[in-house]
Amino acid sequence: MLSVPRMRILLELRRHGTLAEVAYILNYTPSAISQQLSALEAETHVALTERVGRGLRLTRQGEILANHAEIVIAQLEQAEAELAASLGEVGGRMRIACFQSVLLTLVPETLTLLAQRFPELQIEVTQYDEPDAVGGLLSHEYDLILGEEYPGQPIRGSAGIEWDLLTLDPLRAALPMSGPWSDPRAVLAGLASAPWVLENESSAFGRWAIALMQEQGFTPHVPFVSTDILLHLHLVETGHAVALVPDLLWLSQTPRVRLVPLPGNPQRRLLTGVRDGSGGHPAIVALRQALRDVTDELHHRANSPAAPPV
Template sequence: MLDIHRLRLLRELDRRGTLAAVARALSYSPSAISQQLTQLEAETGVTLLEHVGRGVRLTEQARILVRHTEAILERLELAEADLARSMTEVTGSLRVASFQSVMLALVPSALSLLAERHPALRVQITHCVAADAVAGLVAHDFDLVLGEEYPGLPQPRTPGVDEEDLSHDEMRLAVPPGGPWSRSGLADLAGAPFVIDPGDIAPAQWARNMCRSAGFEPDVRFSSGDLLLQVRLVETGHAVAFLPDLLWTDRSPGPVRLHHLPGRPRRRLFTGVRRGAGGQPRVRAFREALRDSVTAGR
């Protein structure tokens, strides 16, 4: 009988490419991963890995096994969902990964609804950028993730993950209440100090693309994914920013001036679960609470 845990490690190696990457993702040592895969080779009686330089690659037999592993894991998710649906009460734990704007605007009200409707359900929330959240979902670190997709930046669908749309959220230009940038539209902000998410993640790419479409490269003085810091920098006149409407679901923009952007771009918000887990009562309850929170905030 093949060991499910070892099959999952082989699938992760296929996804991540190196033993070191699998070890980092799953908090194992590379040698422990290698030992487990050696045991899997003994169980199957075929060679699964070939050494290439300092790394390894999967053989054709290993890829056959990975394809079957995807089906096996999906079937196990379906079995767990069927068992949970046979119960009269929604119980157990749900591990959720979310990014900041959803955590601020929707998650607290969703948790309040769940506490009323399903008091025996335990929800754990982790603040995580979308890309890391999806990787954690596939690695079984999370049971449900919240994701975002920006206009003009379609995200490739992750094999084995089922997505469900949650909402579409307009992005706006936020400028200070006073000073030289207070009444400016995007085309007038070529010399303005911007605060933009760090690195090359989707929010940062989209923000730079918006500025370039207006004819200039943004002067990024501040790099932070903390939306509350971004708001504070705008409030105090130190920066301009692109902020989602979702941020103002249960609060006022205060002194921040918000302007519509050309074309009124909206990001797509969605939830993702491993294929086969969408029927889990825990998942369905959390998705329903999120949808109700979106409706209440409109």
Template structure:
């Protein structure tokens, strides 16, 4: 019989791409990972890895084992969910990845409600960029992810993930208070010649913001980059930049910024995603339901 732990290591290599990444994810040394994979080759009597440049490439036989391991892990996760559902009390651990505005606006209330209603559930929250977190949830690093999708920018799709919309919020042009900045802006077209703050290149929000400006007939002067939306707000409030920010960032706080509607009132969609094999988990289901209640409120 094949060693399940070695099969999991092979799957981790397929998911993460390098021996070093597998070693880091599993808290092994790279040499230990290599030794386990060599042992798996001896067990199967087949070549599973071939050198490809400085890395390795999975053979077709390895891909067969990876697919079987995926099914095995999904079966185990479903069994764990069914076992948890057989108890009279909701208990267990849920690891959830969230992005910043959700961590600030929704998670504090959700965590409080979970602690009151389900004291035997341990919720572990980690802040991640949405696209990275979707991949990591598919890879089984997290049980759930709260991610976002901007207009005309599809979120990455990973097989076996169940997506459910959580809420949507309007994106508005965010301007400094009157008299704070040395320039005067009233609308998007008027922001063609002023400094902007945006998230780093490659993010969905940056792509959306740049495309919106280009549609309005100008290339934005992005002088400041920050993935921290609280930093963006401070730069706008102090008169150093303008920004495009979704309404969720204002929940629970006041601001002196001026919020201006954009043409067609574009909205960002916030959603949760779980592996379908984990949908039966009472703890994860309770957290998802609680998040929906908080978002609706």
């Protein structure tokens, strides 16, 4: 019988390409990972990897076994989920990872709702910058992650993950309330010379933002680069920059910037992701439902007649 932990090491090697990365993810030493791969090759009587430069890649036989490893591990995840569901209880520990706008807006009320519904369920939350969360989910560091997709920027590295749409989130330009960059008629091409605050182009948001502006005929001047959406807003509020922001931020606070629609009215897709096979776990079902309920309630409040216009 082949060793499932060793098959998982092979699968992680296919995802990451180096012993050092696999060792870091699985909390082993590189030499221990190498020994486990050698033992797996002894079990199968075939070479499963070959060296390419400083990394390793799977042989044809290694790819075959890794494909089966995905199926086996997903099946075990499903078995654990069904066992937990059979107990009829929601408890234990759930570790989630999310980006800043979700952490600011959705997570606090979700935690409150879950504490009311399932007091035995413990939630741990980590803020992340992409692509950390995908690797953390697949390596069992997290149980559920929040992901975001921008137009033309699908989530990367999502093999082995079940994604579920949480909501669609419109994106707008954020301008200062006064000053040279406050005219809403300037969006978007009229802001070609404005100072922008954006995320780095290595992020999905940064790539999308740059592509959007290039479609409008200009490459933005970006003196401020940060993943901190609160810093983006502060720079806009104080008149030092303009930005692109999601409507999600305004579901729980009043805008202090001028919000203007963008060409084509783009939206990002907010998703929840779990490992293949684990979606039926009662704690994950409860967590996803609470996120949906909170999102719907916040949208309802924001769209009520008493709510300030966005």
